[in-house]
Amino acid sequence: MRKCRDLETRIASISNKGFQAVSIQTTISCLTLHAGDIIISSDRTLDENAPAVVIFTSGTTGSPKGAVMRRSFIFDCALEVADHYQLTEDDVALHVLPVHHATGVGINFFPSLVAGSRIEFRSGGFDEEQMWERWKQGASDTERQLTVFSGVPTIYMRMRRYYQQRISKLPADEIAKYAAGARQFRACLCGTSALPQPLDDFWKHLMQKPILQRYGATEFGAVFKMRLGDESVPEGSVGELASGVDVKLSEGDEGEVLVKSPHMFSKYLRDPEGTAKAHDRNGYFRSGDIARREGKYYFIIGRASLDIIKSGGYKISALDVERELLSLPYVAEAMVVGVPDEEYGQRVAALVSLQNEEMSAPFSASSDGSQYVLTIKDLRRDLRERLAGYKLPTLLRIADGEFPKTVTGKVQKKVLGPRFFPADYHRRPGVQEWDARSPKTLAKL
Known part of the structure; x- marks a missing residue:
């Protein structure tokens, strides 16, 4: 009640002198109205399409x-x-x-x-x-x-x-x-x-x-x-x-x-x-x-504009790949996008964040042997029985923590795709690439 009155005073003093606040009571129930207090309006019904x-x-x-x-x-x-x-x-x-x-x-x-x-x-x-x-x-x-x-x-x-x-x-x-x-x-x-x-x-x-x-x-x-x-x-x-x-x-x-x-x-x-x-x-x-x-x-x-990837003559649903990525015990979040490619038209690129708990899958050892990291080779191996070969990601990036989201909790692929997999992705730290002829990663792990 007090806040309503404060709001009424402030608005009336700044912009609208005739403004009146609607008091909010502790309950919406009220006493039964007397017949004389009820007014039946003859105005037309408001337009439902307005x-x-x-x-x-x-x-x-x-x-x-x-x-x-x-x-x-x-x-x-x-x-x-x-x-x-x-x-x-x-x-x-x-x-x-x-x-x-x-x-x-x-x-x-x-x-x-x-x-x-x-x-x-x-x-x-x-x-x-x-x-x-x-x-x-x-x-x-x-x-x-x-x-x-x-x-x-x-x-x-x-x-x-x-x-x-x-x-x-x-x-x-x-x-x-x-x-x-x-x-x-x-x-x-x-x-x-x-x-x-x-x-x-x-x-x-x-x-x-x-x-x-x-x-x-x-x-x-x-x-x-x-x-x-x-x-x-x-x-x-x-x-x-x-x-x-x-x-x-x-x-x-x-x-x-x-x-x-x-x-x-x-x-x-x-x-x-x-x-x-x-x-x-x-x-x-x-x-x-x-x-x-x-x-x-x-x-x-x-x-249609974001989740359908056209790669090597195939139409691939990014949501299908994301579902299988999320079924892996060590993946917390996954986003799959198409990245332009001269040879294939688009490449299947996966951005993932990992579970904080102890990983349940065997990862490759880092170069100094001090820790284990997820590589695109590991990921493709674990997805091979779940997805057709042409659907497997050929680009991988590990996100640091939870993905950025909108206020409604949505992942904006149109924004995050270019951010994590830009046109010069092959020169960006953290992006791993799979080449069927010579499997490799583009970034130092």
Whole structure:
């Protein structure tokens, strides 16, 4: 209340003398209104297609763009999400994502509001230790129990790492308390980018239920979603088509995801040319993402401009290579990009960060014999039974620590690719190259 009044005084004194703050009470409940206090307006219903809110894209493939969302996004789209995840007034959602981005507002905030669910916000930077403690508290205190959680792969990765490094070394009775914290949720969601299979497997084992994955974008929300209780979702799938959405793939059962819906964005802010280019001649939004459909389930192959590598006449999904890299016990994070090459068109380049724990794979000895390091020879050897030869990385770089990410936890390949594998990569320290005729590394290890 005091902060509202302070805000009102400050704004009134600086820019808008007529500004009045809306007081936030400790509860939204109120006494029953008397008939004389109720006014029925004869004004026309507000246009559902009119602008309501602007959400800026995260800039994964370029500069952020302001997506102008319609009024129908605030209610109709939120109602569809709430219905899909069966949200009710009994749910308590733990909100740890930015509210000014699509997932934070379109998946976590508006749907909880229309369903009457409680929302607990966690402000400040993400802290995996605090998050585990809050989860554990919810399992032991019924008044603080949580039922819904939504995160991005980075959050789930950091929490798994903390569990492996710290919690797993505690006495069995203490570990059980944290496990109970992870199992209190009836629904744990994940979106914004692909959830690596090893990470998914870890949480499925710990939570005793799958993380509900989805696919979407700022401009059109989540159009593919896993359903609660669906035990037939194939491995690697992001679920089935959401209700009320028109989606087609450009080449039938595979191709670019093209979307129409009554509650998708209406335009890019002050960018009519960009808006026109983003749609095809039939009015479908061109997502730029390539997907595959098997029956009613969808699989994301990758971003057409970033995740499809053309090497030696083959089309290679960078996401497929990343999944196999992440299945290796010593790899914590992996990013695969295509690097221009005169002979092959593009080379498959892998940037990886390593697990902090003691490595479980035999690495090559360094030149002075003082330590063991991961070489591209080691990596290709460990991937050989998992990937076809033409998909194996021919460039490798080891990152120092966690990858740089956006505020929503996304890895920007368009930025990091050129940074770690520039045009003169063969002269850059740390880049290792595989040559089938004469295997070598370009950098001193």
